[in-house]
Amino acid sequence: MRRAQTLRTWLEYLRQTERLATIEKQVSLQYELAAVTKKLDGVKAAFFKQVEDYSIPVVSGICSTREQFAEAMETDPYDVIRRFTDAVASPLPCKQVGNDEAPVKENIIREDIDLMRLLPIPVHHEKDAGNYLTAALFIVRDPVTRKQNVSIHRLQVTGKNRLGALLLPRHTYHLYKQAESAGRALECAIVIGVDPLTMLASQASTPFGVDELEIAGALRGEPLEVVRCETVDIDVPAFAEIVLEGKILPHVREPEGPFGEFPKYYGPRSDKEVVEIMAITHRHQPIFYTIVPAGYEHLLLGGIPREASLLQSIKQTVSGVKAVHMSLGGTCRYHAIVSILKRNEGEGKNAILAALANSFDIKHVVVVDEDVDIFNMEEVEWAIATRFQAERDLVVVHGAQGSKLDPSTDEGVGSKLGFDCTIPLDSEPMRYLRIKIPQYEGINLEDYL
Numbered sequence: 001m002r003r004a005q006t007l008r009t010w011l012e013y014l015r016q017t018e019r020l021a022t023i024e025k026q027v028s029l030q031y032e033l034a035a036v037t038k039k040l041d042g043v044k045a046a047f048f049k050q051v052e053d054y055s056i057p058v059v060s061g062i063c064s065t066r067e068q069f070a071e072a073m074e075t076d077p078y079d080v081i082r083r084f085t086d087a088v089a090s091p092l093p094c095k096q097v098g099n100d101e102a103p104v105k106e107n108i109i110r111e112d113i114d115l116m117r118l119l120p121i122p123v124h125h126e127k128d129a130g131n132y133l134t135a136a137l138f139i140v141r142d143p144v145t146r147k148q149n150v151s152i153h154r155l156q157v158t159g160k161n162r163l164g165a166l167l168l169p170r171h172t173y174h175l176y177k178q179a180e181s182a183g184r185a186l187e188c189a190i191v192i193g194v195d196p197l198t199m200l201a202s203q204a205s206t207p208f209g210v211d212e213l214e215i216a217g218a219l220r221g222e223p224l225e226v227v228r229c230e231t232v233d234i235d236v237p238a239f240a241e242i243v244l245e246g247k248i249l250p251h252v253r254e255p256e257g258p259f260g261e262f263p264k265y266y267g268p269r270s271d272k273e274v275v276e277i278m279a280i281t282h283r284h285q286p287i288f289y290t291i292v293p294a295g296y297e298h299l300l301l302g303g304i305p306r307e308a309s310l311l312q313s314i315k316q317t318v319s320g321v322k323a324v325h326m327s328l329g330g331t332c333r334y335h336a337i338v339s340i341l342k343r344n345e346g347e348g349k350n351a352i353l354a355a356l357a358n359s360f361d362i363k364h365v366v367v368v369d370e371d372v373d374i375f376n377m378e379e380v381e382w383a384i385a386t387r388f389q390a391e392r393d394l395v396v397v398h399g400a401q402g403s404k405l406d407p408s409t410d411e412g413v414g415s416k417l418g419f420d421c422t423i424p425l426d427s428e429p430m431r432y433l434r435i436k437i438p439q440y441e442g443i444n445l446e447d448y449l
Contacts, residue, residue, distance in 0.1 A: 003071070005195060005239070007289065008239075011062065013071075014045050020047055021044040021047065027048050028051075029123060030122075031125075031126070034123075042065055045064070046061050054119075057287055058289070059287055059288070061295065063301075081308050081324070084204075084304060087215050092217035096225075096235070098227070099227060102239075104242070109281070110278070115157050118280065127260070129258055129259060129269060130156050131156070132155060132259060133190065134154060134291045135289045135291040136153075136155060137198070138153050138172060138191075140234070141233060141234055147209045147211050151170065152199075158256070161276060161278075163274070165273045186247060189245055191237060191243050192241055192242040193286065197219040200219065201215040203306075205309035225237070225238040232245045247276055248273050248274070256269065257272075262405070296328065299328055300328075303326040306361075310358045311324045318340055320343055320347065321339070321351060324336060324339070325338075329377065334363040336362050336365045336366070337366045338365060338368070339367075345424070348393075352418030360401040365416075366421060368380065368422065369423055372421075387421040387432070393420040397415065399415075400415065402416070
């Protein structure tokens with residue numbers, strides 16, 4: 001069995017490799033659960049056995065390093081982007097199974113839906129407006145093509161069976177607006193508790209009409225098993241822990257937010273779309289999964305798919321691009337580091353322009369030669385310090401669209417910077433020759449201490 005076949009097989013793998021912290025002490029949903037998870041961020045996943053007022057355990061931080069995503073793919077960190085890009089290019093159709101083969105159908109609830117009575121949904125940050133689902137796949141179907149779209153949205157519990165949803169103007173929003181213009185609700189399924197590769201696939205940048213569950217199958221190397229919902233025409237992962245079946249109501253908007261977001265600031269309160277839940281299905285003894293916003297898990301889930309998209313975009317302009325990295329310090333959205341094999345002068349700046357054109361979120365781009373380890377920020381800073389002169393190497397673009405969640409912008413409009421830290425091709429050989437100690441790599445300190 002593959003280590004990331006389901007959430008449960010992945011948690012067992014983390015336990016066996018001593019990267020799952022089991023918390024026996026009872027914790028509160030109000031901040032305490034998020035605080036403990038944050039303390040363990042990047043070190044261990046947190047499994048809370050006793051959550052105050054609930055019998056359902058909660059897990060968070062299941063994939064909080066690039067190395068862990070590589071392990072889920074059963075490869076190494078340097079191969080993650082290639083594997084992800086290949087999966088996006090060659091999706092694998094899902095395998096339909098019946099209710100008797102789908103653990104998520106072991107319990108079916110159609111009456112008296114009360115989300116906060118049934119599920120341990122946390123409050124994460126001090127000024128958050130309430131309890132939020134942060135790690136749920138949001139699945140809708142195009143009624144014309146029958147293709148599904150999978151994404152992740154912040155979902156605030158606003159009533160017994162109601163959620164306020166932030167729908168950005170992407171594929172799900174497009175399908176919703178089509179339904180709303182016809183006066184119809186848009187059916188949806190909200191899936192909690194899947195393996196890390198299915199979570200990662202949901203963030204792929206794809207053309208409209210690509211089913212991200214098929215990308216998840218390609219990442220796993222085997223078709224993802226799915227089952228039809230009870231009350232909506234949606235297929236969901238059969239081995240998920242919990243599924244909420246519902247619909248996005250037409251012509252209804254209600255207050256949602258504020259909410260602590262990926263830039264480590266709050267997204268504002270405003271009127272948002274509303275989801276009404278009609279049924280819940282779940283496994284026996286389900287595990288609830290939450291992501292602490294702006295933690296490593298949140299940032300990497302967004303960053304790795306963006307790196308794959310960015311690499312493909314730059315490659316169309318600069319064929320010598322070797323690798324890209326959306327850094328944690330830039331919240332895996334705003335800062336891009338690009339490694340290239342420069343063959344012609346000016347390619348560094350072309351790579352900058354291609355990166356800025358890839359996503360309005362990207363604010364600062366650093367382009368370096370391939371000898372610089374772009375995953376080591378000390379190396380990147382060294383390249384800026386010794387290979388960059390603003391007079392010739394700085395690219396500045398004013399008045400560009402950026403992220404509205406960046407508080408330094410003017411309602412999302414701001415400046416972009418590019419740093420061309422590549423070595424001039426005509427430089428003297430010794431001028432930029434890195435110092436090196438012979439035999440350094442072969443030294444074993446145990447032989448000397």
